[in-house]
Structure formats: C-alpha cells, structure tokens
Amino acid sequence: MMGSTLRLLAGRHRLVAVNLATTPVIALHPRGYQLHNKKSYRACTEILAVKGDRPSTSGRSVAAESRPRLAKVLAACGVASRRACEELIAEGRVRVNGRVVSEQGTTIDPSVDQVDVLQQSTTTLSTASGGPVVGGFRTTATGTETQQQQKPGGGGKGSSPSAVWRRIRVSFFQEAGSLYYFAVNKPKGYICSSADVNGRKLAVELLSPWLAQWRKANTDKNRQPPRFFTVGRLDVGSSGLLFITNDGQWANRVIHPSSGVTKEYVVGLDKDASRPQLRALAAGTEVAGTFVSPLEVEVLGDPRRLRVVVGEGKKHEVRELVKAAGLELVSLKRVRIGGFRLPRDLGVGGYRELKPSEIRAITDLAVQEAASASGETRQAIQRQAEAQRAAAAAAAVPRALRGMGEEVLERLRKARE
Numbered sequence: 001m002m003g004s005t006l007r008l009l010a011g012r013h014r015l016v017a018v019n020l021a022t023t024p025v026i027a028l029h030p031r032g033y034q035l036h037n038k039k040s041y042r043a044c045t046e047i048l049a050v051k052g053d054r055p056s057t058s059g060r061s062v063a064a065e066s067r068p069r070l071a072k073v074l075a076a077c078g079v080a081s082r083r084a085c086e087e088l089i090a091e092g093r094v095r096v097n098g099r100v101v102s103e104q105g106t107t108i109d110p111s112v113d114q115v116d117v118l119q120q121s122t123t124t125l126s127t128a129s130g131g132p133v134v135g136g137f138r139t140t141a142t143g144t145e146t147q148q149q150q151k152p153g154g155g156g157k158g159s160s161p162s163a164v165w166r167r168i169r170v171s172f173f174q175e176a177g178s179l180y181y182f183a184v185n186k187p188k189g190y191i192c193s194s195a196d197v198n199g200r201k202l203a204v205e206l207l208s209p210w211l212a213q214w215r216k217a218n219t220d221k222n223r224q225p226p227r228f229f230t231v232g233r234l235d236v237g238s239s240g241l242l243f244i245t246n247d248g249q250w251a252n253r254v255i256h257p258s259s260g261v262t263k264e265y266v267v268g269l270d271k272d273a274s275r276p277q278l279r280a281l282a283a284g285t286e287v288a289g290t291f292v293s294p295l296e297v298e299v300l301g302d303p304r305r306l307r308v309v310v311g312e313g314k315k316h317e318v319r320e321l322v323k324a325a326g327l328e329l330v331s332l333k334r335v336r337i338g339g340f341r342l343p344r345d346l347g348v349g350g351y352r353e354l355k356p357s358e359i360r361a362i363t364d365l366a367v368q369e370a371a372s373a374s375g376e377t378r379q380a381i382q383r384q385a386e387a388q389r390a391a392a393a394a395a396a397v398p399r400a401l402r403g404m405g406e407e408v409l410e411r412l413r414k415a416r417e
Contacts, residue, residue, distance in 0.1 A: 240334035268331030285324035339367030
C-alpha cells in the first residue's frame with residue numbers, strides 16, 4: 001500500500017483505510033487476522049474496535065462527550081467522593097476492561113465497560129459511605145461486601161500482595177429507579193458533608209434506616225447502596241429542611257443561582273427587633289465580598305421571631321444579615337426551598353422520600369411564588385380559593401333545589417350518579 005492514495009474514515013468503533021490500487025482485502029481484528037483474496041480494484045484495511053475493549057476518553061470523539069466521566073460514575077456507585085475517585089485514578093488504582101487508567105477525564109460506557117478498583121485488604125481504608133475495608137471485605141452501613149482478589153501481574157501503581165481488585169457494578173449508574181430524593185428535617189449538631197475526620201454526626205446518616213431496608217430488599221448482593229449527599233448546606237447550628245439525593249445533576253440545578261430557587265428561614269432572636277433594626281436587616285449587607293439583601297422580611301407575630309427569604313445562598317448569609325442589623329440570633333430554621341415547604345408532620349431527624357410532583361415543585365417558579373407568600377397573604381389566598389370552590393358548587397345546583405338542605409342535595413347527587 002506504499003505510495004497509494006489513502007482515505008481515512010475515523011470513528012468511535014472503526015478506522016477504514018481505502019487503497020485505490022489493486023490489492024487483496026485484509027480485515028484486521030483485535031482477536032485475529034483474516035485474509036480475503038478477492039479480485040477488486042479497491043481494497044481496504046479495516047480495524048474494528050470491539051465495543052467495550054477499551055475506555056473512551058473525552059475529546060477523542062463526539063460520542064465520548066455524551067458519556068459520563070469515570071470519576072463521576074465511581075462516585076455515584078458509592079466508591080468515594082468525586083475528588084477521592086479522581087485521586088484513585090491518578091494513582092493508577094482503577095482499571096477499565098482490565099487496563100489501568102490514570103488519565104483524568106476518561107469516559108466510559110456504564111452499560112458495557114467493566115471497572116475495578118484496587119484496595120488494600122489488610123489495612124483499613126476510609127470510604128465515602130463510612131465503612132472501612134478490612135481483611136479483604138468492605139464493611140458499609142448496609143452490610144459487608146467481598147473483594148475480588150488481585151490476579152498476578154494485575155498492575156496498578158502501589159499494588160502489593162495485600163491489595164485486591166474489587167469489581168464495581170457501574171451498570172447501575174443512574175438506571176431508571178436508581179435515583180432517590182429525600183426531604184430531611186435536620187436537627188442541630190449534624191454537618192452537611194460526606195465524611196468528617198473529627199467524628200461529627202453527618203446529615204446523610206439520618207437515612208441509615210432507609211439504607212438498612214434497601215439492603216434487605218436488594219436481591220443483587222454485588223450491587224452497592226446509593227451514595228447520598230446533601231443538596232446545598234445547612235450549618236451545624238441550624239435546623240430544618242434539607243434535601244438529600246444521589247442525583248448530582250438535579251442537585252446542581254436546585255442550588256445554581258440561575259434556577260431562581262429561594263430559601264425561607266424562621267429566625268429566633270434574643271430580644272424584640274425594633275423598626276430601625278428591621279429596616280437595617282431588609283437593607284442588606286456584604287457577605288463574602290458580595291452585597292446581598294433578603295427578598296422578604298416579616299415579623300411572625302412575636303417580635304423575636306422573623307421570617308426571612310433569601311435568594312443568594314451565600315454561606316451564613318442569614319446569620320450575617322441578622323448580625324449586621326445589630327441583632328443576636330439564637331435559632332435558625334429553614335422551612336422552605338423553592339416550591340416545597342417543610343411538612344408539619346416531619347419530626348426533627350425524620351426523612352421522607354419526595355414524590356415526583358414535589359420534585360418538580362421545588363424548581364417550579366410559579367409554585368415557589370405561591371409558597372413564598374407571607375403568612376397572612378397565604379391564608380387570604382386559601383380563603384379566597386375555598387370561597388370560589390363553594391360558589392362553583394352552589395352554582396352547579398339547579399335553582400329550584402337550592403333551598404333544600406345539604407343532606408337532601410347529597411342524596412340527589414348520589415342518585416344521579
């Protein structure tokens with residue numbers, strides 16, 4: 001094929017080199033070679049990449065850009081946090097389809113590719129799900145999982161005789177029914193983090209009873225439990241509404257400023273707030289180098305209890321606003337995020353899985369506008385709606401029957417049905 005004109009067609013699964021000279025057709029395959037002696041004025045050398053033989057990396061093809069990154073898949077499958085998974089890849093402790101991968105940004109096809117993570121079997125390794133790896137077994141909040149023993153010459157930086165390769169079931173990555181959304185009534189003393197070296201209580205640990213039920217109901221013992229994280233933060237001294245999920249895209253959509261999602265808090269003060277202090281609170285202050293002001297400020301009957309609505313979501317924003325107004329905060333409770341209010345029947349430390357309609361309401365600005373109305377306005381809207389429904393029901397009754405009692409009308413309705 002020397003000196004011939006070649007035409008290269010590059011794609012994700014095949015590379016075709018066409019020779020305009022008269023040569024036999026050769027088909028090269030990773031699993032063998034075949035020579036086809038066919039008379040033709042056109043021949044091609046075709047290299048077929050079998051799907052799943054190697055991982056795709058970002059930037060190599062358009063199709064690869066739609067694939068999830070390896071670190072993201074590992075984090076979603078409960079291996080560790082996203083940053084910790086990136087460190088595992090950089091250390092050469094992850095392999096895809098038997099090949100060690102150390103390039104950041106590598107993408108995979110979770111439905112086809114096989115992924116293993118190298119872990120120590122004789123020493124304890126901390127994990128994102130709170131469980132150590134000891135003696136070839138990984139203990140988590142949902143049980144103990146066996147490890148796949150490393151084969152001789154398994155590769156990987158830092159591998160040792162005590163290291164084992166554990167197969168990660170990446171095929172479960174964001175399957176239908178594998179994404180969960182919870183509303184949690186966070187108590188004081190819990191932090192919004194996936195791990196804490198100081199041993200403080202984690203908000204995600206409030207879902208431990210649900211994870212225990214998940215383990216009992218799960219028939220595939222090789223499948224790892226969902227790796228949950230909090231949507232945004234609520235500092236350790238605050239309580240109230242918090243979302244916990246394993247859907248990273250949805251979490252980013254909720255907390256991103258472009259979504260327009262607002263948050264409502266009930267603030268407890270050590271003394272009555274004066275009018276000048278309320279005006280100063282509404283005027284705003286600088287937080288983390290940015291000037292912010294609350295969207296709404298309302299006294300909830302008692303001058304020591306305020307309702308504050310913010311949209312910026314800066315760290316300690318409400319606390320800084322209260323402090324700048326010359327007030328001392330004694331309690332802070334979040335009661336609403338977007339179009340979802342903290343249910344009254346959800347006790348402190350309790351959780352509830354969100355319905356699809358509630359998930360949509362969180363980022364629905366029309367629902368949020370109605371939910372964000374002040375207490376008096378909200379009650380007035382409810383009374384007006386009830387009056388409209390009663391008027392519509394009365395109008396549906398024929399004029400000749402309107403003087404009859406409600407019991408008689410109810411019997412007539414049932415008879416008509």
